[in-house]
Amino acid sequence: MTADNQINVPCGTKPVFILGPTGSGKSAVAVELAELLGNAEIISTDAYQVYKRMPIITAAPTLEEKSRVKHHLVGFMEPTENNDAAEHARRAGQISATLREGGMLPVHTGGSGLYVKFITHGISPAPPSDAALRAELEAHSLDELVTRFKNLDAEGAAVTDLQNKRYVVRNLEIVILGGKPLSYWRNNWVEPAGLGFCIVRDTDKLDARIACRAEQMLRDGAIEEVAALEGTVLSITASKTLGLSQVQDYLQGRLTRSELASAIALATRQYAKRQRTWLRREKWLTPIYAGAGDTPRMLAERIAALLR
Numbered sequence: 001m002t003a004d005n006q007i008n009v010p011c012g013t014k015p016v017f018i019l020g021p022t023g024s025g026k027s028a029v030a031v032e033l034a035e036l037l038g039n040a041e042i043i044s045t046d047a048y049q050v051y052k053r054m055p056i057i058t059a060a061p062t063l064e065e066k067s068r069v070k071h072h073l074v075g076f077m078e079p080t081e082n083n084d085a086a087e088h089a090r091r092a093g094q095i096s097a098t099l100r101e102g103g104m105l106p107v108h109t110g111g112s113g114l115y116v117k118f119i120t121h122g123i124s125p126a127p128p129s130d131a132a133l134r135a136e137l138e139a140h141s142l143d144e145l146v147t148r149f150k151n152l153d154a155e156g157a158a159v160t161d162l163q164n165k166r167y168v169v170r171n172l173e174i175v176i177l178g179g180k181p182l183s184y185w186r187n188n189w190v191e192p193a194g195l196g197f198c199i200v201r202d203t204d205k206l207d208a209r210i211a212c213r214a215e216q217m218l219r220d221g222a223i224e225e226v227a228a229l230e231g232t233v234l235s236i237t238a239s240k241t242l243g244l245s246q247v248q249d250y251l252q253g254r255l256t257r258s259e260l261a262s263a264i265a266l267a268t269r270q271y272a273k274r275q276r277t278w279l280r281r282e283k284w285l286t287p288i289y290a291g292a293g294d295t296p297r298m299l300a301e302r303i304a305a306l307l308r
Contacts, residue, residue: 013307014193014194015107016107016196016303017194017195017285018107018108018197019110019282020111020275020279021206021271021272022059022210022271023209023210024200025199025209026109026111027109028065030042031061032296033300033303034107035068037105039104040107041072041104041105042061042069043071043072043095043096043108044071045092045110045111045116045119046109046110046115047083047110047112047237048237048238048242049073050074050077050088051079051241052078053225054079055075056217056222057222057225057242057243057247059213060074061074072095073088079232079235079238080234081235082237082238083235085112085114085115085118088118089118089119089123092119093119106194113275119193120192120193121192121193122193127173127177127178129170129173134173145168145169146168149168149172152172153181155181155182156175156181159182164240166236196284196286197285198279198286199288199299201289201290206272207269210265210268210272213268214268218261223250226244226248226251242268243267246263246264246267249263286306288302
């Protein structure tokens, strides 16, 4: 792209966040925006795209996208290593500061809510983890933990992903150790560290995109990619990659090929629904409504115009 095609953004503009549920096309929009601006690089806020050897199943940026715009925090960890929202936020913060010092604009994109929250609003000043209490909680079943959480803090339980034991344990730990509901700690977030935009699509259109993406991942080699990980002891984080367990079920004969695509699409729709719930609560985000005829470049141009 020539300088004549680029859009000038005022020096000192805050970091930009391009968010949205999985399948919304936010990654493609981020690439177009960074290319359009010319002086921008992308920082991933995704918990799973950090992993090597898993680019298809994690829907990591393609080689073509990375050749167009430099990406950070993608494909640098082994699947045996745990990723952590607080550490990811520290890494992202360091990269963002370096880019801005060099006159570059950081464009963050990804759909992992807690990772985004820590980057945008700082790491919550909630009580630190207690090893003894954590061990006690983890010894209980997810159903038992959810019941206890709802009894102690029904409102906090309502905004927690109750299907994710790790999140339930941590949030329950915060409530028990802090002696206050989860909302108390969440209300202590600082102001957002950047300008945020959320790609919004009609649910039926998003569901159709998710179905197409599930099929495309399988055509691109997701099954072979997961099969190559056999024998690798995946970290807790890596093992929660969306679609991974479904491919493993297929490889172990518990799903047929046609059932596999549907199972991945279903899990992705469920995840996207939780993301939409979270994103609607983030009032600092400016919605960018994507119609059927809107290309990623068109959406990026609308965001760029709002940055001027």
